[in-house]
Each structure stands twice: as structure tokens, then as C-alpha cells.
Amino acid sequence: MAHAILSPSSIHRIIRCPYSAKPNAEAPSTSSLPAAKGTAIHEMCETLLKDRLEGINLSDYYLGKTIELEGYSFEITKDDIFTVEVYVDYIKNRTEELNGKLLIEEKVYANEIHDDLWGTADAVILGENNRMVVADLKSGAWPVNVILNEQLMSYAIACLSRYGNENTVLELTVVQPNKRAFHKDGFIRTWDIQAIDLIDWAENILKPACDEAMGDKPNAHAGDWCKFCVLKQNNTCETYKTYSGGNDE
Numbered sequence: 236m237a238h239a240i241l242s243p244s245s246i247h248r249i250i251r252c253p254y255s256a257k258p259n260a261e262a263p264s265t266s267s268l269p270a271a272k273g274t275a276i277h278e279m280c281e282t283l284l285k286d287r288l289e290g291i292n293l294s295d296y297y298l299g300k301t302i303e304l305e306g307y308s309f310e311i312t313k314d315d316i317f318t319v320e321v322y323v324d325y326i327k328n329r330t331e332e333l334n335g336k337l338l339i340e341e342k343v344y345a346n347e348i349h350d351d352l353w354g355t356a357d358a359v360i361l362g363e364n365n366r367m368v369v370a371d372l373k374s375g376a377w378p379v380n381v382i383l384n385e386q387l388m389s390y391a392i393a394c395l396s397r398y399g400n401e402n403t404v405l406e407l408t409v410v411q412p413n414k415r416a417f418h419k420d421g422f423i424r425t426w427d428i429q430a431i432d433l434i435d436w437a438e439n440i441l442k443p444a445c446d447e448a449m450g451d452k453p454n455a456h457a458g459d460w461c462k463f464c465v466l467k468q469n470n471t472c473e474t475y476k477t478y479s480g481g482n483d484e
């Protein structure tokens with residue numbers, strides 16, 4: 236599947252280093268065992284949320300099953316089942332609480348910010364009282380914060396322009412039921428942001444970075460965000476080579 240040049244999953248890095256957007260988007264796509272497992276877990280969630288198991292219990296259907304995906308082969312474990320169940324239960328319950336409409340694996344486009352900024356939000360709930368939930372399932376072991384989470388904020392600005400208005404409250408949500416990804420706020424973290432504040436961030440931080448990234452002379456800035464940049468990995472970034480905070484472990 237094609238990926239956006241300004242992918243929300245990379246936007247934290249792109250905001251800080253606009254130069255990194257194009258080379259990373261043009262690099263051959265690679266996977267890893269955790270990434271392949273993450274894809275499988277997302278597919279299981281979608282299957283369960285869309286009631287496609289036809290009455291078969293999730294464990295009965297998936298536990299111990301060998302999955303071949305993205306060049307890797309692995310078994311679905313109890314922990315994987317747990318991750319799916321926590322996420323699906325939360326999304327279903329929150330949809331009911333908000334008397335909302337649930338959109339699953341929703342393609343969202345932030346054209347007002349830039350035509351190349353788009354992605355797939357794991358779940359969007361259009362709730363009553365002008366509340367919109369934008370949720371992201373994280374299956375990895377690296378704990379992810381929800382406050383000022385720029386990936387979720389990018390999905391949210393795209394959702395806002397399509398489904399919301401200036402009075403919408405966006406409830407950003409990270410669900411990360413990985414027992415190795417300890418976070419003081421638990422498996423499920425939420426953070427509210429008002430539409431007006433999200434728009435302010437999008438116009439003053441996100442849009443200038445996107446315009447620079449897609450322009451003729453984007454600047455490079457090194458920092459913690461270099462970690463997964465392809466130019467750091469192939470040792471071809473001159474800016475990173477002079478970065479004193481770099482740690483080529």
C-alpha cells in the first residue's frame with residue numbers, strides 16, 4: 236500500500252527535520268517482526284470490530300495460529316489476544332457511552348494543511364455533544380504518550396475538517412495494552428484538545444513544517460527523532476554526523 240510523504244506516523248520527525256520527509260518516503264519499504272505482528276494485531280482488531288468472526292471466540296479462532304506476513308512467520312500468543320481484547324472492548328464501550336458512530340481503519344486526508352498529509356486512523360468515534368474520539372492502537376513495547384501526540388493530532392485535524400466544527404472537542408486516545416510498555420497512566424491514555432487549539436497548532440506548527448518539507452530547500456535538524464530515519468541508518472546524513480547528541484550504539 237502506498238504511504239503518504241507526510242505520513243502522520245512520521246510527522247513528529249518531519250516537524251523537527253523537514254528535510255527527512257522525502258528521503259524516508261522514497262526509501263524502499265522494510266518491515267520487522269514487531270511491525271509485522273502489529274499489522275496482524277490491527278487486522279484482528281478490525282475483524283473483531285466488524286463482527287466477522289461469525290460467533291467464533293477470538294482465542295478459538297486465532298490463538299496459536301501461525302501467521303505469514305511481510306516476510307515473517309509468527310504465532311498468535313495470549314498476549315496478542317489480550318491486546319486485541321482490551322482495544323476492542325474499549326472502542327466498543329466508548330462508542331456506546333458517546334452514543335456515537337464508529338469508523339474503523341478510516342482513511343483521513345488533511346488537505347487544508349497539505350495534499351501529501353494523509354493516513355489511516357485506527358478508530359474514530361463521532362460522539363454526541365460534539366465530542367470526537369481519535370484512537371490509535373500501539374502494540375509495541377515502547378510507551379507512547381498521548382499528550383501533544385503529533386501523530387494523533389494530525390489524524391484529528393483531518394477528521395475535524397471532515398466531521399467536526401469549531402466547537403468540537405477531540406478526545407485523543409492511545410491504547411497500548413503491552414505489559415512491557417509500562418506507563419504510569421495505564422494501558423489507555425486520553426487527552427482532550429479543543430478544535431480551536433488544534434487548528435492553532437496545525438496552522439502555526441504543522442503547516443509550515445509540511446510546506447518546508449515539500450519545498451525546494453527543507454532544512455535538516457538532528458535530535459532524538461533521528462533514531463528511525465533512513466539517513467541515519469545508512470549513515471548518509473551530514474547533519475547527523477555532526478550532531479553531538481548522536482549515539483551510534
Ligand code: SF4
Nearest residue numbers: 252456457461464472
Ligand atoms: S538523520 Fe536526523 S538530521 Fe538527518 S535527515 Fe534524518 S532526521 Fe534529519
